[in-house]
Amino acid sequence: MEALSTCLGTSSWFLDSSQPTLLDSVAFAYIFAALRHPYPEVREGVNRWVNLVAWEKRVRNNIEANMHK
Numbered sequence: 236m237e238a239l240s241t242c243l244g245t246s247s248w249f250l251d252s253s254q255p256t257l258l259d260s261v262a263f264a265y266i267f268a269a270l271r272h273p274y275p276e277v278r279e280g281v282n283r284w285v286n287l288v289a290w291e292k293r294v295r296n297n298i299e300a301n302m303h304k
Contacts, residue, residue: 239266240284259294266291 239262243249249258269281270291282288 236269236281236284236287240287243286243290245286255294263291263294267295 239249243262244251246252248255249262250256252259266281266287269277270288272278272281
């Protein structure tokens with residue numbers, strides 16, 4: 236998680252891209268699953284990385300909004 240957090244930094248997308256990349260989709264799946272893991276220690280570990288949690292929420296909201304169009 237630390238490496239992902241550092242790689243993302245304050246950018247909108249990984250690799251400082253102007254649009255989502257393959258890394259964004261893989262990272263989203265990984266972070267999404269970790270935030271919903273049955274073991275609280277895993278969820279707590281992910282929640283330490285504020286930028287990743289905020290990024291996951293933004294991407295998830297974007298996906299959900301586009302599913303209903």
